[in-house]
Amino acid sequence: MSANVTVRGSDDVTASEITALAQDRTVAVVGTGTMGQGIAQVALVAGHPVRLYDSAPGRAGEAVAGLTARLDRLVEKGRMDAAAREAAVGRLHAAEELGELADAALVVEAIVEHLPVKQQLFADLEKVVGDDTVLATNTSSLSVTAIAGGLRLPGRFVGLHFFNPAPLLPLVEVVSGFATDADVATRAYETMKGWGKTPVRCADTPGFIVNRVARPFYAEALRVYEEGVADPATIDAALRECGGFRMGPFELTDLIGQDVNEAVTRSVWESFYQDPKFTPSLAQRRLVESGRLGRKTGQGWFSYAEGAEPPRPHTAPPAEAPDRITVRGDLGPAEPLVGLFEEAGITVRRKKSDGGYITLPGGGELNLADGESSFEYHKEEIVYFDLALDYARASRIVLSAKEGTSPETLAEATGLFQALGKQVSVIDDLPGMIVARTVAMLADLAADAVARGVATAEDVDTAMRLGVNYPAGPLEWAAKVGFRRTAGLLSELHTRYPSGRYAPSVALMRRGYAEYAEDER
Numbered sequence: 393m394s395a396n397v398t399v400r401g402s403d404d405v406t407a408s409e410i411t412a413l414a415q416d417r418t419v420a421v422v423g424t425g426t427m428g429q430g431i432a433q434v435a436l437v438a439g440h441p442v443r444l445y446d447s448a449p450g451r452a453g454e455a456v457a458g459l460t461a462r463l464d465r466l467v468e469k470g471r472m473d474a475a476a477r478e479a480a481v482g483r484l485h486a487a488e489e490l491g492e493l494a495d496a497a498l499v500v501e502a503i504v505e506h507l508p509v510k511q512q513l514f515a516d517l518e519k520v521v522g523d524d525t526v527l528a529t530n531t532s533s534l535s536v537t538a539i540a541g542g543l544r545l546p547g548r549f550v551g552l553h554f555f556n557p558a559p560l561l562p563l564v565e566v567v568s569g570f571a572t573d574a575d576v577a578t579r580a581y582e583t584m585k586g587w588g589k590t591p592v593r594c595a596d597t598p599g600f601i602v603n604r605v606a607r608p609f610y611a612e613a614l615r616v617y618e619e620g621v622a623d624p625a626t627i628d629a630a631l632r633e634c635g636g637f638r639m640g641p642f643e644l645t646d647l648i649g650q651d652v653n654e655a656v657t658r659s660v661w662e663s664f665y666q667d668p669k670f671t672p673s674l675a676q677r678r679l680v681e682s683g684r685l686g687r688k689t690g691q692g693w694f695s696y697a698e699g700a701e702p703p704r705p706h707t708a709p710p711a712e713a714p715d716r717i718t719v720r721g722d723l724g725p726a727e728p729l730v731g732l733f734e735e736a737g738i739t740v741r742r743k744k745s746d747g748g749y750i751t752l753p754g755g756g757e758l759n760l761a762d763g764e765s766s767f768e769y770h771k772e773e774i775v776y777f778d779l780a781l782d783y784a785r786a787s788r789i790v791l792s793a794k795e796g797t798s799p800e801t802l803a804e805a806t807g808l809f810q811a812l813g814k815q816v817s818v819i820d821d822l823p824g825m826i827v828a829r830t831v832a833m834l835a836d837l838a839a840d841a842v843a844r845g846v847a848t849a850e851d852v853d854t855a856m857r858l859g860v861n862y863p864a865g866p867l868e869w870a871a872k873v874g875f876r877r878t879a880g881l882l883s884e885l886h887t888r889y890p891s892g893r894y895a896p897s898v899a900l901m902r903r904g905y906a907e908y909a910e911d912e913r
Contacts, residue, residue: 410578412586413526415439417497420487422446422513424455427530428502430558433459435500436480437472437559438587443496445487447503452486459484462559494520498583500552502530510539518543526576528552532603533659536569536596547573550580553600555859562590563858569596590858592851598663601847602859603656605866607670608833610653613641613826614673621792621820622706624693629705630817633788635827636781636863642693643703646686650679668892669837705788706817711803713738713811714753721745725873726760728783729812736811752808756801761828762877763884765821767794773801776821777809779828779873781863789814794821824885829894832881834862835870836900842867843899876904 413419419435421428424446436442436459444452444459460481466472472480487493499517501510514527521527527549529539540549551567564584568577577593584591594601613627622630628640645653654676661670679685679692686692694703716739719730726748733740750758756773766774775797778790789809793802806816819825824832838852847855853865870878879901885894896904 410575410582412582413440413497413579415586416441418443418495420445420493420496420499421502422493422499422517423502423530424451425502427554427556427558429455429459429462430556431500431502431530431554432484433462433559434554434587434589436463436484439483441483441485443485443487443493445490445493449488452488456484456486490516491520493517494522496521496525498526498528498580500528500530505531505533507534507538510534511542514539514549515542518545524548526550526580528580530554532600533656535598535663536567537571540569540571546571548576550576551596551600552580552584555602561858562588563602563855564589564591565600565602565855565859566591566593567596567600568593572596590854592847592855594847594851594855595845597841597844597846599656599660601841601852601855604660604846605834605837605841605852605856606860607657607660608830608837609637609860610641610645610657610676611671611673612830612833614676616822616826617642618673618675619822621822622817622826625703626705626790626817626819627826628703629788630778630790630826631830633815634778634780634786634790635830636786638861638863645676646692646694646696648686649688650676650685650692654680669833671893706819708791708806708810708816708818711807711810713807714804715739716741716753717808718743718751719748720751721748723748723750723760724877725779726777726783732784732812733808738808738811750808752801752804754798754800754804756798756804758805758808761792761825761881763824763829763881763888765794765823765888766792766797767821769794773797775801775805776825777805778825779831781827781869787813787815788817790817790819790826792819792822792825823888824881828881829885831866831869831873832878832885833894834866835873835875835878836882836897838866839870839875839899839903840897843897843902870900870903874904875900875907879904 419440420443421432422445424444432442432444444455446452463477463480467474467477493499529551530553532553536551540546549569550572553565555561555563566577566581581591581593616622616627617624624642628642631637632640657672661672664670684691687696690696718741720743730740756775759774759776761776761778775791775793780786791805809816842849842852849867853868856862856865879896882894882896
């Protein structure tokens with residue numbers, strides 16, 4: 393493992409020795425777009441003198457005016473007092489020449505995502521600033537190591553990946569390149585804390601934490617769509633109303649821009665030498681090629697034309713609930729359903745069994761998604777139900793069954809969950825279903841990232857909660873489901889899709905074995 397991967401800081405560098413950048417030290421921001429102005433606002437409100445620079449003549453002055461207007465709006469909304477606003481404006485200056493950044497203690501770059509352009513900028517900056525100036529890039533997709541590769545002093549270079557809008561979103565990924573000095577990374581981390589942010593430390597890897605670990609949220613939804621078992625609105629509803637995610641992947645990529653999201657996925661895939669776990673979607677590529685980029689073009693997966701009907705997920709019609717069920721064995725993460733069924737007035741009988749499942753009055757079986765599929769059971773009537781973040785709070789449950797499953801069995805399964813006040817979506821037979829396979833893949837990439845020294849488990853979970861608003865960190869969720877169960881689901885998927893995409897990582901399997909050993913004590 394290379395030295396830069398140990399992103400926690402080393403034993404000889406302690407928090408007491410490395411402190412945040414002093415408030416009276418100047419922060420320079422190069423690039424005056426939305427992100428550049430946002431970063432400048434954060435530094436300014438934190439009390440620093442701030443200089444804005446842009447290579448386009450007049451842009452820095454325009455950005456200062458724009459940022460001043462932002463501060464005026466904060467005063468109007470009562471989020472900043474007039475005296476603080478006056479003081480902040482007095483610390484804000486436009487720089488017309490790069491040489492005006494000479495006394496900056498920290499320079500943050502937020503320009504175009506093009507490696508040669510960034511490399512040239514920092515080569516020019518190194519001729520201007522002092523040797524103790526920290527140089528930082530806000531890149532989200534390029535290698536921090538590569539950007540710093542030609543510098544005379546690459547040890548003072550670090551990644552500071554803010555999330556948009558920078559003044560509002562708390563997360564900052566503090567990225568150590570291969571040559572980044574540990575004390576520089578620590579100073580950057582402490583400075584972000586001083587600015588009121590929640591920093592996480594990570595090594596320089598494609599996608600850093602968030603854009604690496606988040607790929608399955610989009611990729612698995614697209615895979616389900618490509619298999620033809622559910623439409624985008626139903627997949628979104630499953631992840632939103634059952635999985636607890638704030639937005640579904642189709643509506644989210646329409647908001648982000650299909651071209652932007654697809655480009656990030658392709659970049660990560662290519663950076664990992666076309667690892668099948670990151671394979672892009674042909675369906676999304678076709679959407680981009682057709683110019684249907686989402687909200688910004690008025691059409692993506694959904695239409696945003698004036699008067700367009702909002703997308704509606706498939707929802708099963710009302711069905712009569714069974715008056716009794718038999719629960720065999722332990723339902724694992726779905727065990728809370730037992731109490732919910734009883735509260736709904738359904739008689740629940742418990743019977744011992746090696747596996748956990750529900751027997752319906754008509755003889756059909758309900759199984760929690762486990763990576764298998766119902767068509768593999770020739771005689772039994774098997775209906776699968778999807779994983780939920782919280783079965784009590786979930787407003788929708790997703791069922792899947794093979795073609796030929798009797799209407800009576802499906803009606804009993806549907807009515808059972810409708811008796812809990814849930815809406816029910818029925819999709820075609822699909823191994824791993826929607827939420828379960830998505831969570832398992834997120835957990836697998838998270839565990840692998842931790843094992844490879846990209847970040848700690850705590851920082852990975854924090855990054856995913858704050859950076860992309862996940863309802864739980866992937867490792868936190870997998871621990872609740874069970875690492876052994878999670879790895880088992882992926883193993884079953886790997887058997888059915890032997891491309892390597894679903895092969896559980898050694899890191900996840902180790903966690904599963906450790907969990908098993910602990911249970912056996």
